[in-house]
Amino acid sequence: MVSSRALTLNLAGLSALVSISLATPIEHANHFDLRPFSINLSRGVPRMLELIKDTKLPDKEEYPGVGSSAGIGLDVVKSLQREWTVDFDWHKEEAKLNKYHHYTADIENLSIHFIHEKSHDAEAIPLLLNHGWPGSFLEFLPVINNLTQKATTSTGKPISFHVIVPSMPGFAFSSAPPANWTVDDTARVFNTLMTKVLGYETFATFGTDFGAGPAYSLYDNFNSSTRAAHFAFLPFFPLPPDQLAAENITLSKLEQSEEQNFVTWSTTGNAYFSEQATKPNTIGLALQDNPIGQLAWMGEKFISWSDPKAGTAPSVLNHNQILLSTSLYYLTRSFLSSVYVYFQNPNGFKSVYTKAKTDAPLLFSAFQYNVAFWPQALVAKVGNLVMYNNHEFGGHFPGLDNPPALIQDLREIGNYWDRA
Template sequence: MDIQPFHIAISDSELDDLRQRLARTRLPAGIDNLGWREGTDSDFLKKLLSYWQHQFDWRKQEARLNQLPQFMAQIGEQQIHFIHQPGQGPNPMPLVLTHGWPGSFIEMAEIIPMLADPASYGGDAQDAFHVVVPSLPGYGFSSAPRTTGIGTQQTAALWAELMRALGYEQFAAQGGDIGAGVASWLARNYPQSLVGLHLNFIPGSYRPYLASDQPAVTEQEQSFLDQVAAWAASEGAYGHIQGTRPQSLAVGLNDSPAGLAAWISEKFQAWSDCHGNIESGIGLDALLTDISLYWFTQSIGSSFRMYVEGRAAPFSFARGERILPPLGVALFPAELPMPPRSWVERSYSVQRWTTMPRGGHFAALEYPADLAADIRAFFRPLRATS
């Protein structure tokens, strides 16, 4: 496998083009006082676009991200961008972290040093990890798949190959959103390599094996299924579009920074623990760094592929199938609908189930110290057996 160092270097011409497009933004007329009920709040969007055009400093963010050790790996036909931060401790455990949509590797920027060098953040050096953060295929600087069929299962195979190439025969996995699906497939298909997995979301398409010889669905489990159905009806239009007719949408978002900003910022506002105020919860700079990555890499369309592939291959189980490596789950209060422990235990080997005090869907970005502490706590007793 060919692995080369990587450095982010967006050209001045790309920055100029973005500013010119922002200056020519044509927003639709709207109804007053709608807020976020039907999409991105119009007043917020105007403020965000003005900040992006006149105040946001991409070069500052680029320099910050370039402090992370970044690489590009050629795995078959796929180029995978990744961060590889060696751990600072007596025996760091290899750990692969996987992001989701509409996030990116940028979500992990603050949590990486907390996991790699816990002693510098009030933790124990014994809990250190060698941290690997790849960008999903078609996200950020990872190349877009050239064929159909590259979903979470196939991505897990890429991650397993990458970790072996880095010299890690056994490793841990962590993920949320789409990353939870990738981490789960790693545990399912490579149990001999996985020390354990830690999730802050359960894959949306996960369905355990249910038949007459299995325990009946409990009242709590049925309540969760009803909640998922209600959420899909009121909030799930984006996923249906991205999974069925993504290319028509991608044309507009790839051409309009205003459209891209509206599409992505709505999800950060709705899915984070910001109490309706995205500026206090996420912050404009963090939000625009993520949006800018999608813009400069023109990856919004290719990022939708995971939704198409997810519909084609749901994360379901047949009779007798289970995930063997131990699982730890961190439940953040503002997360999307999460199942009860019993539903997860039907297919996973749950060993830790933690209710977190705060945070939402973007836990590594919102409260990285809280997530890092739970990851360290879960893997601590597993280090002796790895």
């Protein structure tokens, strides 16, 4: 019989609308209650659609002409609202999601959800991908299958991966953690997942947004098992232009544009950060049962943090993807618990740059329209930097913004894995 603890997904202890296969637990980790998992959230869809349809938005902009400077535009929300009720098909999307191999495992009294796609290559490297907010495991779906296939690095070395994509505690199908939970706790649980549940002695990891926190903690604190780390974000606050100048760091034209993106975000784009870091209950309770509210709150980030050419190749970040992501948050009732990651980690982004206690290789990928920027000299301060690539296309969600670039950069791990 499936335990109720394995189905607990949110702060209120509500049961998620999921089904868990009663098939025999896979591999050798029966004491972690490792089981295949199937997504079944259809029961919640009628209410979600009813709320979306019944939400009365203003007929016209109250203050026309301000554009995106005041946040997401009314016309954008109305367009997404219409698409959500007319064009978006959760049942179709759910069927696509269930084509991946999902599992849950009980670790430290939490039910941890993850995707595990194995390569047919016996020499494949286990790779743990860490998402942030308002992301989820969805942001890595465009890269999973390619990463499991045999390919070569830039120097011709063969490379493929066993890909593991967990949902962070409090996100989607993973249980909400205790109140004092930190990214270091998440790292410890994910290390257990990789080494004890799945049996990988060593692995590589990738992190972006708040997922950079557990990824860096794995790199720093679990360096016997984490033998390579790749980042598109760092758990260290970027430096403003005057501090970069004080460090004698000069920027190229591309880097100046990226630095300006950070300056803009830090002055007019980070109010959400302060709200979620100080009053998560206020925004969490306000939007927990409000799909259009969640769409406005999170959709604005997907749009403003991404490449202006989002939705055109190679980007796959279109309106359907935004609606899928918002639907996942709403249907799993995880919005409130997800924003708590900011409140639980007041020092999640450090102001003092320190070097990790490891000799494992560190790789970094910058994307022009990300909201934060770290030049190569800063990244080198926090680890054994062996690769730094800067891409002119893409933004904060590289797995959606520029999947081919992220795939190729991740494959470069193979150039350094034999030295790990």
